[in-house]
Amino acid sequence: MTQSKTIGQFLSSIPPENTATRAAFFLAGFIMAVWASMVPFVKLNLSLDEAHLGALLLCVGLGALVVMPFCGGIVAKRGARFLLRQALFAIPVILFAINFSTNTILTACLLFLFGMIFGSVDVSMNVHAVEVDRRSEKRLIAGFHALYSLGSVVGALAMAGLLNVGVELLIAVGALLVVCLLIWLFASPKLLSDAGKAQGPTKSFVIPRGFVLWLGLICLLLFMIEGAVLDWGGVFLVEEKKAAIENAGLAFAAFSTAMTIMRLLGDKLIASVGPRACVRYGCLLGAAMLAGCVFFANPWLVIALFFVLGIGLANVVPIAFASTADQNEMPMSLALAAVTTLGYAGQLTGPALIGFVAKASSLSFAFAMLAAFLVIVSFSSNIFRKK
Structure with a gap:
């Protein structure tokens, strides 16, 4: 009782x-x-x-x-x-x-x-x-x-x-x-009746600038990587690592499973080490895993690396979205709309970009390029608050 x-x-x-x-x-x-x-x-x-x-x-x-x-x-x-x-x-x-x-x-x-x-x-x-x-x-x-x-x-x-x-x-x-x-x-x-409602008159659409634009570009790169893993992870396993075609879906399955687990634990992690550290070290970990995917030949090891990649990237997008409340350049709702739109643009264009790069060089080179993008994001972590 x-x-x-x-x-x-x-x-x-x-x-x-x-x-x-x-x-x-x-x-x-x-x-x-x-x-x-x-x-x-x-x-x-x-x-x-x-x-x-x-x-x-x-x-x-x-x-x-x-x-x-x-x-x-x-x-x-x-x-x-x-x-x-x-x-x-x-x-x-x-x-x-x-x-x-x-x-x-x-x-x-x-x-x-x-x-x-x-x-x-x-x-x-x-x-x-x-x-x-x-x-x-x-x-x-x-x-x-x-x-x-x-x-x-x-x-x-x-x-x-x-x-x-x-x-x-x-x-x-x-x-x-x-x-x-x-x-x-x-x-x-x-639902809250006033969530996102601006104080006073506001425009219907504002071009992102400054901090908000930088957040949007970070989300563009991160969504581009998620789209690449979704659309090209299986092809990468089969064509570059000679995995059986029946196991092609395990790359994204490992990645998404890790993302789910880490996001369930993410709030305590962010509160413990701070948003800036989560972005910096999460992206560096992700970059190392993508580099490992390029250099290691064993498909099962590569699947494990995709899992760790999901661990590293899981909480970066939530942190970026939450950071739209930490600026005064435009109303939070407009800022988040801009950031989300740029993220979706990355998810749509990312797989196409990977295809063009892979055709011009190789799929491994395209994945190495994604690792470089994550290093760039990690160096941008100072725009987030420490705690």
Whole structure:
């Protein structure tokens, strides 16, 4: 009885806005995992080849890039809650509608809209997270990002489980998205009404400058590396390290698993050693691991290096996002929108850049270039606060 009361007291002591923010991050990762599970079915239903599928998938990123620069202005005027609450109710509906499309152009339009809404989720969710983290005595930002990763894992496993026991795609997707809507129905009223809202009039869009621009460029490089590991890690293992093609996915699996684990531990680590040290030594560790991937030939050792790479980089992006609250050059919501947009630009352009560099030289040289980028970021760590 005492234990039950203690658990109840613990749960009641958690600020409701913390719970709502965790729910938003978890649901965002969960929904993206559901979409990832749908991709092979979309390819099959529309009879697409790899090139056309790639162009179709690009619509999601382009939709996000179009809307994200303007989300900061909306949040600054209306607050993160206004945008986040509506967007997380709308996005499951759009995703479910994609299942009924039998036309490539219509599907591309729906995916562009999906990307736009998810881009608004990303900006408003991170603005709300930064504000909750700023008001809390404890650091929370890395834990929020960990829940996005956890949601991705749970969503992928849930889709795989339902499809493997014979549930039809439409029913599986519909059931999981209904669960998302119900969770958000209960969680969304707990969002802060004033998170990200600027004091006084503000512009809808501001070109990033100074500290904010530097943060954005750091995120561009970091997202570029994450995109490269996602799209090229398996190819690198197979073509450069002669791994069996069945093991190609282990590179990104190791990387993302380490990211999830470290983000769950990240808030205590950041509070202990400080943001500046986390960025400096995390990026140097990552650079060493990428260099090791280039020089070592054993594929299993390279997979282990990808795991340590995830450990090094896990908390750098959360720190960069949280640092938008440490400047006075523009409203935090506009700053975070700019930083997030530059990050997405890196994630979209990174894999293409790696392809061009690999064609001109080699994939190993391209990965060595990514290691050099991380060294540059580590030397930029002084822009972050010590504690």
